[in-house]
Amino acid sequence: MKIGFFDSGIGGMTVLYHALRLLPREDYIYYADTQHVPYGEKSKTDVKKYVFEAVDFLVRQGIKALVIACNTATSIAAKELREKYDFPIIGIEPAVKPAILRSQEQGRRVLVFTTRLTLREEKFNNLVARLDEDHIVDGLALPGLVEFAERFEFNETVVRPYLTTQLAPYKLEEYGTVVLGCTHFPFYKDTMKTIFAPEVDIIDGGKGTAENLARTLQKANKFQQGTGSVDYYMSGNKVQDPQLLQQYGRLLERLQMLDNLQSPTSQRGCQEQSLHYLFP
Missing domain, CATH: 3.40.50.1860 (Rossmann fold)
Structure with a gap:
């Protein structure tokens, strides 16, 4: 079987x-x-x-x-x-627990990339509420990455401007760990690494x-x-x-x-x- x-x-x-x-x-x-x-x-x-x-x-x-x-x-x-x-x-499910442990040691924040529905879902919010005692977790929906992946579009010159725009409101230097909370997102680890500092961990499940x-x-x-x-x-x-x-x-x-x-x-x-x- x-x-x-x-x-x-x-x-x-x-x-x-x-x-x-x-x-x-x-x-x-x-x-x-x-x-x-x-x-x-x-x-x-x-x-x-x-x-x-x-x-x-x-x-x-x-x-x-x-x-x-x-x-x-x-x-x-x-x-x-x-x-x-x-x-x-x-x-x-998003690897929130190990991300929090890593970032707490560094005195930095956690950024979770996910979908809009997961971000609204009770299970995800309960998970964060249970683990995030210091309120260091932020969530960001990136539906555009799903659309890119389904079109087999992995060109950095196309993907990077989208990520840069979505991340513009965030102070990237505050984050120690990025959690990829959608299975489409690991296809873009190489582009993400050009945006975040080298010491930032980018993890998925x-x-x-x-x-x-x-x-x-x-x-x-x-x-x-x-x-x-x-x-x-x-x-x-x-x-x-x-x-x-x-x-x-x-x-x-x-x-x-x-x-x-x-x-x-x-x-x-x-x-x-x-x-x-x-x-x-």
């Missing part, structure tokens, strides 16, 4: 990348709800409906576990999904979510030896167009490149050896 990955669009690829690195012999099915992207600009009721329709589809394909690779969908539907289904369901998936599968004794294949679906339709499949491959290549930029040179050889798993 396969591991299901679900997102409103291509953002969940930033989590799938880490799963492919960590569990290269599992088989995957990736569902992008491109018919309804972006979720972050829609109502809670609509998003919940879309999520359950997508997960029902994945269940019919026969999955053994589900990764909700979308912060907005996790905050809105994870609890009810776990009540309905008996297979492991792994969600993702993708790797931690993949590690949680691995721990959950191990605990449930659900590991299997597959081929590392990925079947892609767009709102229920299997992706078979060679050009589109190549685009998905290029997304994983971009994530590999961004990973290498952050990794010591001594580790890159090890990463490059796994490329044949990343691009099935």
